[in-house]
Amino acid sequence: MKREQVTVLTLQEKKQEGQKISMVTAYDYPFADLVDRAGIDCVLVGDSLGIVVQGHETTIPVTMDQMIYHTAIVRRAVRRALVIGDMPFLSYRTPEIAVANAGRFLQEGGAAAVKIEALGDQAAVVEALVRAGIPVMAHLGLTPQAVHRMGGYKVQGREEQAAQRLLEEAQTAEQAGAFAVLLEGIPAKLAKAVTERIGVPTIGIGAGPHCDGQVLVLHDLLGLFDRFTPKFVKRYAHLGAEALDALRRFKEEVESGVFPGEEQSFH
Ligand code: KIV
Numbered sequence: 467m468k469r470e471q472v473t474v475l476t477l478q479e480k481k482q483e484g485q486k487i488s489m490v491t492a493y494d495y496p497f498a499d500l501v502d503r504a505g506i507d508c509v510l511v512g513d514s515l516g517i518v519v520q521g522h523e524t525t526i527p528v529t530m531d532q533m534i535y536h537t538a539i540v541r542r543a544v545r546r547a548l549v550i551g552d553m554p555f556l557s558y559r560t561p562e563i564a565v566a567n568a569g570r571f572l573q574e575g576g577a578a579a580v581k582i583e584a585l586g587d588q589a590a591v592v593e594a595l596v597r598a599g600i601p602v603m604a605h606l607g608l609t610p611q612a613v614h615r616m617g618g619y620k621v622q623g624r625e626e627q628a629a630q631r632l633l634e635e636a637q638t639a640e641q642a643g644a645f646a647v648l649l650e651g652i653p654a655k656l657a658k659a660v661t662e663r664i665g666v667p668t669i670g671i672g673a674g675p676h677c678d679g680q681v682l683v684l685h686d687l688l689g690l691f692d693r694f695t696p697k698f699v700k701r702y703a704h705l706g707a708e709a710l711d712a713l714r715r716f717k718e719e720v721e722s723g724v725f726p727g728e729e730q731s732f733h
Contacts, residue, residue: 513528514610530554649668
């Protein structure tokens, strides 16, 4: 496995060489360390932390200060992966606001890139970020910050017109300078068409197998979050169940006097 630092160029090379890109979210030091040690290419400090860490129903309450706090923690653990900070709701409404806030992700959080949910025409925002020297990933399709406009977390781009619009948005994002396009919750056939049509890597979540890479939310992948599980999630572990069992055993041993034993006691 290559150990050198992953950059936006590494991702571009991977697409050209037909190698798949892996990306996982992380929000704290121990898990960011594990993700990095596993050799995952990109760590996304996702605003999904609003749901899986803070317990909100949506990502909308997440603030810039919270994102910077978590990004800086993750950055301290990561040695190899590309750290991408996820810009929260309303933090990139205009090019000026976007540059100021994205700058914080790099300066205070130590991220190497940011992600924005491209709602409609965000070309001017992408261009301003790139001009400012900030690599940007455009998130298209099911964009969770627009949950109220979409009327729920629904698969996007099913109809012909919507699919065409998404294809054009991906091309616009590439022309504006985005280094990658994240495709969420769209039909696999559409994700394939986008992946073939644009020169920058596509990273999919609920977008089928044809993307250049795949991303999952860490807590879904590890079985640490079960309030709801989208169809596209694959569980690779059941850490929530294991943690619950460990905590129950600790409680029982405290109550029965088994813990602490001789080994855990000083004399
Ligand atoms: O916030 C996040 O974790 C994301 C992923 C769902 C891609 O945007």
